[in-house]
Amino acid sequence: MVTFDDIFTSAFLDRIGAVPLIDAIVAMLLACGIGLFIFLIYRKTSSAVMYSTSFGVTLVALTLITTLVILAVSSNVLLSLGMVGALSIVRFRAPIKEPLDLVFLFWCIATGIVLAAGLLFLAIFGAVFIGLVLLMFADRKTDDRPYMLVVHLEGESAEQKVITAIEARAARHALKAKNVHGGSVELTFELRLKEGGAALVDELDALEGVTDAALVSYNGDYLG
Structure with a gap:
């Protein structure tokens, strides 16, 4: 006890x-x-x-x-x-x-x-x-960030113009997906932009045959 x-x-x-x-x-x-x-x-x-x-x-x-x-x-x-x-x-x-x-x-x-x-x-x-x-x-962070670019367009000529514009504005790029619905085409790119490359969306939207373009920051699998 x-x-x-x-x-x-x-x-x-x-x-x-x-x-x-x-x-x-x-x-x-x-x-x-x-x-x-x-x-x-x-x-x-x-x-x-x-x-x-x-x-x-x-x-x-x-x-x-x-x-x-x-x-x-x-x-x-x-x-x-x-x-x-x-x-x-x-x-x-x-x-x-x-x-x-x-x-x-x-x-x-x-x-x-x-x-x-x-x-x-x-x-x-x-x-x-x-x-x-x-x-x-x-302090060594850069603006070299990966982005996903989605472009809706019509016609093969517009597709070639889009690729040319991307090559001029992007340091690196890769086509991740291409969807075709009738005469409409959806292209999805993974890319890294050069300095001042944010104007790429405005440039693409002004191209003949492009209906819309969207650029979003991408935090998935980066380009190797």
Whole structure:
């Protein structure tokens, strides 16, 4: 039978001071700071016009949670084994649209592990170095984006004029599909435009035999 004295002499109370309070505070504050830094790098390097704010908050929270968990398991071997078993039932099914998002998630997890291990200088240096590398590549972004062009026309002569106009305006292009409905033809191109090539749509629309033309940004399989 457990008595009142047994509660205060249990091993549970002995583990209260397993992680020094000052160490936990420093680790969590640094985790919050580096998490915010990762969030800022994500905003700066995101290729999307409208980045996900919820994903940015997730980056900060993931850094904090990882640090907290590793601080806990590092103080007790049995707890670490139990934590592995508990985390094995977690399944993440959120779709990751951008491969670079996985890099940020892993960055947050790695930062939390390094901070909880007490390697504070390594965590700070690593965050700054990785951030600078990502910013360097972000500054080299170009407008060389892939597009899908859909053109509706009538007659073989109009088709040849369309191809000629595309060859003049596009750095690279490939005909992906051609559909014929009676006398109407639909052409679908995958292309990369030269500088100022956005005027291609206006030029195609002015061609005789072209009924309409649509140019859309394409984020599927890029030209090799």
